[in-house]
Amino acid sequence: MRTEQKTVGIQPRARIAEVQEGIYRISTFVKEYGITFNVFLLDDERPALIHTGFAEMYPEVERMVKEVIDLRKLQYVTLLHFEADEWGGLRFVESPNAKLVCSKTSSQLTVQHWYDMPKKHLGPWEGDRISLGKMKLRFLMTPHVHHWDSMMVFEETRKALFPSDLFLQQGDNSPVVNDPNLAKGMIQQYRDVGIFAHEKPVRDLLPRLERLHPKMIHAMHGSSLDSSVHKAFFETLRTQDFAYRNVLLFEKVPT
Numbered sequence: 001m002r003t004e005q006k007t008v009g010i011q012p013r014a015r016i017a018e019v020q021e022g023i024y025r026i027s028t029f030v031k032e033y034g035i036t037f038n039v040f041l042l043d044d045e046r047p048a049l050i051h052t053g054f055a056e057m058y059p060e061v062e063r064m065v066k067e068v069i070d071l072r073k074l075q076y077v078t079l080l081h082f083e084a085d086e087w088g089g090l091r092f093v094e095s096p097n098a099k100l101v102c103s104k105t106s107s108q109l110t111v112q113h114w115y116d117m118p119k120k121h122l123g124p125w126e127g128d129r130i131s132l133g134k135m136k137l138r139f140l141m142t143p144h145v146h147h148w149d150s151m152m153v154f155e156e157t158r159k160a161l162f163p164s165d166l167f168l169q170q171g172d173n174s175p176v177v178n179d180p181n182l183a184k185g186m187i188q189q190y191r192d193v194g195i196f197a198h199e200k201p202v203r204d205l206l207p208r209l210e211r212l213h214p215k216m217i218h219a220m221h222g223s224s225l226d227s228s229v230h231k232a233f234f235e236t237l238r239t240q241d242f243a244y245r246n247v248l249l250f251e252k253v254p255t
């Protein structure tokens with residue numbers, strides 16, 4: 001019986017790039033998973049983080065955030081579903097003015113009833129908005145697009161979509177890409193990792209995302225996708241099967 005878990009080695013170095021005006025991507029590549037883990041910093045009057053990365057990434061991510069803003073300015077730490085690559089750097093909420101923002105479902109399922117979680121937090125629902133100053137975050141409830149507490153964020157002035165684990169790409173590529181072939185790797189990774197129970201919630205969501213006409217899709221894993229490749233990614237998600245098929249984190253699950 002194998003019960004002892006090997007810890008995945010996290011590459012210590014992160015990279016930072018401004019991928020849209022005032023939107024910074026802080027990216028760490030994890031070789032064992034073959035993907036990057038990205039944190040986004042939206043620099044405005046009231047700056048916001050979207051995702052935090054794993055706990056082990058915190059010192060490096062914090063160092064990068066501090067290259068752009070004084071941590072005392074940080075107002076919102078926005079986490080899109082309850083998992084360690086999203087929430088591992090929750091320590092950011094200890095910054096004096098920072099508030100946790102999670103979906104209403106994450107709040108009800110987890111934050112309100114979990115040891116040592118911030119009592120004061122925001123739990124937005126579909127259509128709720130937060131103004132960062134010039135930038136405006138709009139929240140989209142996307143249940144079962146991976147987890148039942150999943151949400152996405154759309155920044156309305158830059159038309160920037162933050163879809164968390166949807167639109168993932170493999171590898172460690174440029175901060176912004178326009179290669180439609182990366183969509184094949186997305187499907188392969190979903191099959192190998194088993195993050196979606198079914199294709200249906202994803203396919204039901206796609207028209208809602210298309211109606212937003214995003215200029216850029218800022219994937220949590222992979223590069224930010226230029227609008228020229230959105231069509232190819234949407235089409236791939238519509239036509240290729242990618243739901244769980246007895247493989248979980250690269251290991252076959254007996255049936």
Ligand SMILES: [Fe+2]
Nearest residue numbers: 081083146165
């Ligand atoms: Fe996830």
Ligand SMILES: [Fe+2]
Nearest residue numbers: 085164165220
């Ligand atoms: Fe993720």
